[in-house]
Amino acid sequence: MRPLIACALALSLFGSQNLSARPALRDYILTGAKPDHLFVIDAAARKVTSDIRVPDANGIVGLVVPSPDGKRAYVLVNRMESISGIDLDTGKQVFRANLSSGDEVVHSFFSVNITPDGRELIVHELPTKRGLNEYHVQEPRFAIFKTDAGLDAKPVRVFPAPRRVHLVLPKADGKSFYALGFQLFEYDLATGKKLGERGIRNWGRPGYSTPDMLAFWPVTEPLDVFVTPVYSTLGTGKDAIAKTSLMKLDLKSGALSYQDFEDTSAVIFSAVASPRNGEVFTVYTQLSKIDTNKGVLVDRVNLPHTFYTINIASDGHEVFVGGTMCDVAFYDPDTLKQRANLKLPGCPDQSISTLRVIRR
Amino acid sequence: MSLSSIDRLRRWRRAMLGCVMLLGAAGWLAAPAMADAPPAADQQTVRTWCAGCHTEDTPGQFQRLSAVRKSPEGWQMTIFRMQHVHNLALPDDARDAIVKFLSDTQGLAPSESAAGRFALERRPNMPDLKLGDDLPDMCGRCHSLARVSLQRRDADTWLRLVHMHVGQFPSLEYQASARDRYWWDIATKQLPAKLGAMFPFDTQAWRGWMNRPHADLGGEWLVHGHSPGKGDFVGTLSVKATGGDNYTAHYSLQSPEGKPIGEIDSLVRVYTGYEWRGSSKVGSVDTHEVLALSEDGRRLTGRWFEAAHTEVGGDVVAERAEGPAAVFMVSPRALKIGTTSEVLIAGRGLNGTVTFGNGTSVKVLKASPTLIRASVKVNDKAAPGPRAVTVGRTSAADMAAVYDKVDRLDVQPAYGIARVGGGHIDPVTAQFEAFGFIESQAGQAPVALGPMNVSWKVEPYNADAVKAQDVKFAGRIQPDGSFVPGPGGPNPERVFGTNNAGDLTVVAGLDQEGKELRGQAHLIVTVQRWNTPPIY
Numbered sequence: 060m061r062p063l064i065a066c067a068l069a070l071s072l073f074g075s076q077n078l079s080a081r082p083a084l085r086d087y088i089l090t091g092a093k094p095d096h097l098f099v100i101d102a103a104a105r106k107v108t109s110d111i112r113v114p115d116a117n118g119i120v121g122l123v124v125p126s127p128d129g130k131r132a133y134v135l136v137n138r139m140e141s142i143s144g145i146d147l148d149t150g151k152q153v154f155r156a157n158l159s160s161g162d163e164v165v166h167s168f169f170s171v172n173i174t175p176d177g178r179e180l181i182v183h184e185l186p187t188k189r190g191l192n193e194y195h196v197q198e199p200r201f202a203i204f205k206t207d208a209g210l211d212a213k214p215v216r217v218f219p220a221p222r223r224v225h226l227v228l229p230k231a232d233g234k235s236f237y238a239l240g241f242q243l244f245e246y247d248l249a250t251g252k253k254l255g256e257r258g259i260r261n262w263g264r265p266g267y268s269t270p271d272m273l274a275f276w277p278v279t280e281p282l283d284v285f286v287t288p289v290y291s292t293l294g295t296g297k298d299a300i301a302k303t304s305l306m307k308l309d310l311k312s313g314a315l316s317y318q319d320f321e322d323t324s325a326v327i328f329s330a331v332a333s334p335r336n337g338e339v340f341t342v343y344t345q346l347s348k349i350d351t352n353k354g355v356l357v358d359r360v361n362l363p364h365t366f367y368t369i370n371i372a373s374d375g376h377e378v379f380v381g382g383t384m385c386d387v388a389f390y391d392p393d394t395l396k397q398r399a400n401l402k403l404p405g406c407p408d409q410s411i412s413t414l415r416v417i418r419r
Numbered sequence: 420m421s422l423s424s425i426d427r428l429r430r431w432r433r434a435m436l437g438c439v440m441l442l443g444a445a446g447w448l449a450a451p452a453m454a455d456a457p458p459a460a461d462q463q464t465v466r467t468w469c470a471g472c473h474t475e476d477t478p479g480q481f482q483r484l485s486a487v488r489k490s491p492e493g494w495q496m497t498i499f500r501m502q503h504v505h506n507l508a509l510p511d512d513a514r515d516a517i518v519k520f521l522s523d524t525q526g527l528a529p530s531e532s533a534a535g536r537f538a539l540e541r542r543p544n545m546p547d548l549k550l551g552d553d554l555p556d557m558c559g560r561c562h563s564l565a566r567v568s569l570q571r572r573d574a575d576t577w578l579r580l581v582h583m584h585v586g587q588f589p590s591l592e593y594q595a596s597a598r599d600r601y602w603w604d605i606a607t608k609q610l611p612a613k614l615g616a617m618f619p620f621d622t623q624a625w626r627g628w629m630n631r632p633h634a635d636l637g638g639e640w641l642v643h644g645h646s647p648g649k650g651d652f653v654g655t656l657s658v659k660a661t662g663g664d665n666y667t668a669h670y671s672l673q674s675p676e677g678k679p680i681g682e683i684d685s686l687v688r689v690y691t692g693y694e695w696r697g698s699s700k701v702g703s704v705d706t707h708e709v710l711a712l713s714e715d716g717r718r719l720t721g722r723w724f725e726a727a728h729t730e731v732g733g734d735v736v737a738e739r740a741e742g743p744a745a746v747f748m749v750s751p752r753a754l755k756i757g758t759t760s761e762v763l764i765a766g767r768g769l770n771g772t773v774t775f776g777n778g779t780s781v782k783v784l785k786a787s788p789t790l791i792r793a794s795v796k797v798n799d800k801a802a803p804g805p806r807a808v809t810v811g812r813t814s815a816a817d818m819a820a821v822y823d824k825v826d827r828l829d830v831q832p833a834y835g836i837a838r839v840g841g842g843h844i845d846p847v848t849a850q851f852e853a854f855g856f857i858e859s860q861a862g863q864a865p866v867a868l869g870p871m872n873v874s875w876k877v878e879p880y881n882a883d884a885v886k887a888q889d890v891k892f893a894g895r896i897q898p899d900g901s902f903v904p905g906p907g908g909p910n911p912e913r914v915f916g917t918n919n920a921g922d923l924t925v926v927a928g929l930d931q932e933g934k935e936l937r938g939q940a941h942l943i944v945t946v947q948r949w950n951t952p953p954i955y
Contacts, residue, residue: 165945168588187586192472193579194586196603222603223592241601275599284649344915364909364916384909 062356072392084418087373089132089147089309090381090403091412095135095379096309097145098403100387102372102379102416112148113143122169122413126177126206129417133173133180133206137167142180145208147417156212157203158182160410162189163197169275170238172227173206174248180204181248182214183224188233201223201238201251218251227339231282231283232313239274243308243315257315259289259306264317268292268299272306276382276413283310286339288327289317305339305349307392320349321356333392335375342369342380346395347398360395381414464516468509483579484521486620488571491522491690492504492539499952504587519690526691527569528628529714535565538954539694540709540722541729544832544849550617557610566954567614571622575614581606587895621810633692634716636666638720641789643748643765646722646733647850648899649782651675651750653765653790656737664689668697675750675763677792695719696728710735710743717742730847740789744768744814751807751853752869754779756823757799762790764808771811775819780803788845797821803857805866820868828871828938830927837894837944839919841907844947851875852928853938862890873927873938875900878939880922880941891945895922900927904944920945 087108088100096114099109111228113120113136122135125147133144133154144154158165163186170183182204186197202214235254238244244376246253262270274287285308292299301323307316330341337352343366345361367382377398381387385406389399403409462479465766473481489497495518501507509517537545547555548564558567572580577700585591585603592602640656654672661667666687672680685699685708697708710721719741724732746766754760754775761784764773769788774779778801785792791810801821808818840846855868875896879885892913894904905919913919921944923928 164586168589168593185589186581187589191474194582196582196585223598225593269599271595271599273593273595344917361914363911417841 073173081308084125086241086375087129087417088370088379088381089413089415089417090385090387090409091121091123091134092385092403092409093120094118094406094407095134095136096120096403096407097123099147100401102377102389105401107161107401107404109147109150109405111145111147114152114155115141116275117141118248119410120412121410122171122277122416124171124173124180124343125415125417126173127175127176131177131418132417133171133205133403133413135150135169135171137168138212139168140164142167142171142182142204142212152210154208154212155210156180156208156214157399158184158202163187164189166283168225169277170224172229172236172277174229175231175405178206179185179215179248180206181227181229183220183227183238198222201227201246203248206311212262216249216251218246222389225273227278228277228279228285228308228310228365230313235310237310239272245313262317264291266293268303270317272305274329275411276368278329278331278368278370278413278415279310280416281334281371281375281418282332284308284332286330286332288330288341290323299347305330307332311376312416316352318351320351320354325359329369331371331378332411333371333375333378338375338391338392340369340371346378346380346390348392348395358395367409367411370416373416375419379414379416382409382412385409387414425841429766461516461520464513465520467519472505482654483576483647485525486576488525488620488625489521490525490527490535490539490569490954491518491694491696493566493569494518494521496952496954515688519688521688522694523664523692524629524953526625526629526694527571528622528624529693529711531571531622532569532694532711535563535568536711538563538565538569541724541732541953542722543730543847544835551613553610553816554604555604556600560594560596561591566619569954571618571620571625572615573620574611576620577614578611579608581741596656611898628692631692633689634712635660635665636687636689636695636712636716636719638738640719641740641747641765641767641782642670642672642735642737644733644735647734647852647871648901650870651748651763652680652733653748653763654680655740655789657659658687660914664692668699670699673743676761676879677763691716695721695762706732708735712739727845728848730850738767740767740777742767744770744811744813746808746810746813746818749818752819752867753871754795754797754806754819754821756797756801756803756821759794759796760821762793762795764793764810766810766813766815769810769813772809774809776806776821778821779806803866820857820866822855822857822866822868823839823856824857824931825868825871825929825936827856827865827919828853828927828936829856830925830938830940831852832940834941835902835925835943837902837904837942838947839894839904839907839944841947842949843905844949844951846904846907847948848904849902851896851902851925851927851940851942853900853929855929868893871927871929873900873929874898876926876928877902877923877942878926880924884922887917887921889921889923889944891920893923894919902942902944907947918946 086102090098095113097111101108105415116136118132124133140159142156146153165184165186171306182202184200184202184266187193187361199220201220202211203216224238228237241260243257270289270291272308279285289304289306293302303323304317304319327341328343339349341347345359348357350357365383366380370379378390385402385403453711473484550564571917598655627822637660642654642656645651652672658668666686667684671685685697687697696712699706705726708723710719719737722732748765750763778798780796782794802823805817806819807814807816835849837849838847852870855871857866859865879898896902909916923942925940925942927938
């Protein structure tokens with residue numbers, strides 16, 4: 060009986076086609092919402108295909124990290140203290156790591172990611188020992204979990220980490236990973252050895268101030284490229300100009316670059332690299348298109364409200380915006396006109412959840 | 420989630436030590452309920468409810484908590500945190516007794532709380548304390564620095580406070596003005612010693628104050644004050660001791676014109692020998708008084724405010740009714756040349772001829788030892804400037820001012836904040852007042868004329884405010900200078916569906932023989948504060 064139920068759920072979660080017989084892969088959007096929702100959205104159909112309730116989410120579903128095969132999503136829940144792995148076909152929790160244990164409270168500030176083979180989770184942990192009447196903040200660490208560890212997952216490797224890391228990104232070869240914090244750090248996945256450190260804080264751009272960046276949406280699909288806005292000032296005193304730049308990290312080659320595209324004229328929260336024409340799209344209260352071949356802002360339109368996160372169709376022919384409130388909107392990448400707006404059932408607050416795209 | 424062993428130990432010890440387990444709601448520093456005996460303030464209450472975690476190393480010395488001194492509100496907030504973060508369940512009576520005991524034994528001397536009193540008094544739109552270059556970012560981006568200044572610890576205990584902050588709020592290192600620096604290094608290696616030197620646990624001031632016997636505040640007092648937007652008030656205060664630094668107080672207040680404002684009963688507890696905390700009802704509105712007794716025990720000064728809208732309130736001064744003759748207040752202060760005004764003089768032991776100086780003539784309409792109502796005529800040749808007011812042999816300088824023309828209007832606060840409401844949070848209004856001045860002449864200081872009757876309006880502060888139609892959406896200014904913000908939440912009528920925030924210029928206009936004198940201030944209408952502690 061159970062396999063039949065699972066099969067029925069699979070059909071309801073991912074549309075009416077038989078998955079194995081389906082010739083063309085489709086884009087599905089994942090997003091979380093308060094208090095415990097993980098939504099699966101058929102992007103082309105503009106339809107929520109599943110509303111999964113994450114167990115013991117404790118108020119908010121923050122970070123969303125899909126497995127490379129698109130069959131699972133790992134979400135940061137329980138006020139940044141737990142990671143729940145959800146089977147997207149059954150809606151069941153199949154992995155759980157409660158980071159805190161005993162007298163040690165452990166948070167991860169959105170710094171969770173999965174290795175390219177889908178076998179391990181990399182977690183940046185902020186531990187604090189709770190004494191009878193005082194806290195002892197401990198040094199941060201990276202903890203590696205096996206994704207097949209089940210519902211009481213414990214780290215299989217632990218090694219020291221810098222403070223204030225806000226994002227972990229695995230390199231495409233699966234041998235190392237990046238941690239974004241004061242600097243862009245690179246660590247060996249197996250040994251935890253620090254392999255390198257490149258400028259974020261010390262970005263080495265003459266005439267520019269120390270940049271400000273706080274990215275906690277690890278969107279790297281579809282190109283294995285991470286892009287995010289960076290703010291700084293060029294020059295000093297009355298001649299200082301506020302600049303918005305794009306930081307681009309290629310997870311395949313490891314290439315890191317910074318590119319200016321405008322004197323700061325809009326707040327931008329997140330960005331995504333399109334597979335078409337070197338375009339990057341960014342979002343907050345406005346949707347912007349940047350031509351990275353020329354380093355110029357191409358177009359910018361006002362949005363009906365704030366959207367924190369952005370993603371893009373695998374073929375680059377549609378831009379998705381989400382987070383903040385209870386809708387996901389679909390935009391034409393050429394005209395920046397809205398094509399559709401999908402209100403999530405019950406209108407739950409997506410808050411700072413990540414908008415991710417899987418292909419199934 | 421399973422309970423950690425520490426949680427289990429805490430709970431077990433509390434269960435053994437505490438007899439009654441009631442969930443205490445966090446409230447105002449509670450004056451005792453009329454019918455109940457005031458809860459005793461003693462060390463045993465601390466031992467019963469706190470020693471489960473704060474181990475008593477030597478008699479009366481409890482880990483952590485014996486190494487800190489704070490204001491009554493500071494102790495109240497600490498207990499609130501213990502209740503809401505660490506699951507402490509204790510009855511309201513015990514909470515009140517602990518706040519009282521710790522405020523008395525580990526409080527602040529008057530000189531130590533002086534700089535930060537505006538925070539205790541919930542004065543809105545106050546510029547924060549200036550405490551050096553790094554504290555505004557390190558502490559002041561979340562708290563007022565007044566809140567920091569109202570606590571005393573040695574460096575090692577300040578360091579423990581840093582650990583508490585990061586342990587409890589791990590996002591702290593990631594926020595703007597934290598992530599731009601090596602926050603943790605600064606917070607753990609530099610700040611504790613600095614704070615320990617600025618605000619140490621052991622001080623001469625506290626040693627000198629803590630052993631002084633508490634003054635008896637019982638007796639009769641004379642009250643005068645000013646509520647922005649509403650005006651001056653005068654009256655009497657009758658205080659009766661009910662034991663244990665608790666009092667009942669009765670205010671009888673009237674406007675300068677003699678119109679009754681209220682007969683108000685207040686339940687009062689005095690902490691640390693000088694911190695008066697009263698709770699009362701004015702009509703149907705719950706109000707509080709935060710006053711400080713002067714070190715000689717003869718004067719109470721502070722502020723009253725509405726419990727649900729702490730931004731609405733006013734200055735209060737109460738003087739002992741017994742004492743040497745004195746003039747406390749003249750209302751209104753400003754007297755225009757060529758006019759006759761009715762004024763009220765409030766004071767003590769008032770007796771004799773009333774004068775306002777050259778060029779004026781005074782007719783007393785009604786006189787008592789505490790209030791004199793008089794008609795003051797200022798002739799056409801009177802010289803503009805400040806005036807001493809004399810009653811018999813008692814004279815008080817700069818109690819009134821004669822003017823022909825107002826040269827300048829200063830709108831206060833010069834920079835104000837109002838907040839939209841929404842959810843369970845009420846909107847926060849912003850009260851403006853326009854103060855008139857005669858500009859300085861021939862090396863003289865400007866002459867303050869006091870609050871003026873003006874008309875009010877708001878204008879867009881800048882081009883962005885024009886574009887976003889802030890004047891249309893952000894709220895309305897009332898004829899009394901109070902700005903009432905618009906409703907909270909996203910507004911689909913606005914660009915980006917943004918809430919009813921706004922950037923406005925508040926304009927006061929004074930008509931002077933057909934010419935308008937203008938004064939202005941900057942008003943930000945912004946979003947809710949979702950946590951509203953007694954000390955910001």
